[in-house]
Amino acid sequence: MIQTKRQTRQRPARPGWAGVCLARRLVGRLTKHTGEPSVSAKVELENIEKSYGATQTLRSASLTIEAGEFMTLVGPSGCGKSTLLRIMAGLQPQSAGEIRIDGTSVDHLRPRERDIAMVFQSYALYPHMSVEQNIGTPLRIRRLPTAARLPVLGRLVPGQRTARRQIQEAVREVADQVEIGHLLPRKPAALSGGQRQRVALARAIIRNPKVFLMDEPLSNLDARLRVTMRGEITSLHRRLGATFIYVTHDQTEAMTMSDRVAVMMDGEIVQCASPQELYTNPQDLRVARFIGSPEINVVSTEETARWTGQPLPDSIAHIAFRPEALDFTPKSAGIGVDARLLRHELLGHDVLVFLQTDQGTEITGRIPAAQWSGLAVADGRIAFTLRPEALLAFAPSGKRAPLPFSPDGMMPADRMLSHAS
Numbered sequence: 030m031i032q033t034k035r036q037t038r039q040r041p042a043r044p045g046w047a048g049v050c051l052a053r054r055l056v057g058r059l060t061k062h063t064g065e066p067s068v069s070a071k072v073e074l075e076n077i078e079k080s081y082g083a084t085q086t087l088r089s090a091s092l093t094i095e096a097g098e099f100m101t102l103v104g105p106s107g108c109g110k111s112t113l114l115r116i117m118a119g120l121q122p123q124s125a126g127e128i129r130i131d132g133t134s135v136d137h138l139r140p141r142e143r144d145i146a147m148v149f150q151s152y153a154l155y156p157h158m159s160v161e162q163n164i165g166t167p168l169r170i171r172r173l174p175t176a177a178r179l180p181v182l183g184r185l186v187p188g189q190r191t192a193r194r195q196i197q198e199a200v201r202e203v204a205d206q207v208e209i210g211h212l213l214p215r216k217p218a219a220l221s222g223g224q225r226q227r228v229a230l231a232r233a234i235i236r237n238p239k240v241f242l243m244d245e246p247l248s249n250l251d252a253r254l255r256v257t258m259r260g261e262i263t264s265l266h267r268r269l270g271a272t273f274i275y276v277t278h279d280q281t282e283a284m285t286m287s288d289r290v291a292v293m294m295d296g297e298i299v300q301c302a303s304p305q306e307l308y309t310n311p312q313d314l315r316v317a318r319f320i321g322s323p324e325i326n327v328v329s330t331e332e333t334a335r336w337t338g339q340p341l342p343d344s345i346a347h348i349a350f351r352p353e354a355l356d357f358t359p360k361s362a363g364i365g366v367d368a369r370l371l372r373h374e375l376l377g378h379d380v381l382v383f384l385q386t387d388q389g390t391e392i393t394g395r396i397p398a399a400q401w402s403g404l405a406v407a408d409g410r411i412a413f414t415l416r417p418e419a420l421l422a423f424a425p426s427g428k429r430a431p432l433p434f435s436p437d438g439m440m441p442a443d444r445m446l447s448h449a450s
């Protein structure tokens with residue numbers, strides 16, 4: 030988790046103070062963008078439920094996001110990620126449950142009172158406004174009286190020159206941060222997808238919120254730009270130190286960007302942990318299958334029993350192992366399996382090896398390319414071993430269960446191979 034080192038933010042003065050404090054607040058805002066980062070907030074979701082008519086979209090979702098943390102909500106399409114994010118933003122009410130920011134319930138607060146900025150997948154830019162106006166809108170709404178915000182007449186409203194200039198400076202500064210300073214006069218239609226996304230980010234940053242909510246912000250970008258923007262968003266998170274809550278259906282995005290990842294399935298948070306913990310220690314078979322590419326291998330207990338020579342108890346329904354758990358080194362220790370080689374794919378540094386067992390189960394292995402060329406493939410068959418400690422056991426409910434056999438009680442690999450074949 031990224032710890033925030035920031036000082037407590039000075040809350041803006043009430044509107045009545047505007048004449049005296051406006052310049053001070055704007056200067057303060059500017060220094061936040063140049064020097065002192067702004068503070069972050071802890072966000073707590075307690076038993077959030079959401080129903081649309083008879084359909085329950087969220088079932089008792091509870092999650093604590095620490096101040097300054099980068100938390101990603103990930104899960105398949107329709108699992109309720111965006112709904113949960115929109116509820117946090119205050120754009121939709123929950124049917125039950127409570128949301129707290131820094132310990133205070135915000136359920137009664139409107140979106141703009143929650144000190145949260147949201148970046149949408151669709152960018153949600155105003156098409157008739159320039160980049161500069163788009164980015165400056167949150168500050169203009171907050172800092173200028175309604176009359177002064179009118180397109181042409183607004184300029185005639187007296188006493189706003191300093192405020193306008195300071196807003197302009199803040200816009201330029203934030204635009205430079207996300208490298209779109211040269212695009213300020215353009216309209217969104219004249220920007221690429223990546224540039225539009227930067228404008229949307231700049232418009233969120235300028236609000237200096239404690240919490241950023243991002244709903245699939247990279248999904249409209251091509252694969253290469255997505256990788257670049259991934260890095261930029263994580264460094265933005267480090268620079269600002271704010272709390273980031275990010276929604277994606279892309280597990281690679283979730284795994285590479287986040288301090289912790291909450292995996293959602295069917296309206297529930299199934300597991301929340303660090304990316305590494307989710308990968309090595311999934312607590313649910315759906316999580317094991319969703320996280321990792323290529324997908325984890327899953328075999329039945331009957332087949333595992335054939336491999337090990339030990340029957341498995343009814344409390345176990347599946348045994349799973351990651352592609353890199355397969356060891357093709359001759360005579361290596363572990364559970365031995367003999368399989369048919371279907372094909373292999375060279376990925377540069379690694380090779381994916383696609384196999385089929387005699388029981389018809391397809392298995393994927395991943396090994397360094399240097400190992401591949403030395404492997405013995407006779408009659409289209411190849412042997413591999415599995416270290417027992419690399420196996421994960423799952424109960425019929427799909428929940429993780431203790432491994433039903435101890436590594437000490439295993440047959441030697443060569444005997445297992447003959448048993449399996």
Ligand SMILES: Nc1ncnc2c1ncn2[C@@H]1O[C@H](COP(=O)(O)OP(=O)(O)OP(=O)(O)O)[C@@H](O)[C@H]1O
Pocket residue numbers: 081086104105106107108109110111112113278
């Ligand atoms: N306004 C609505 N009325 C009825 N059902 C809705 C409404 N909004 C969302 N839903 C349903 O709630 C479920 C969750 O939707 P949500 O958009 O939160 O999913 P998601 O996980 O973000 O999916 P995706 O990755 O496809 O955006 C879906 O089945 C969706 O059809």
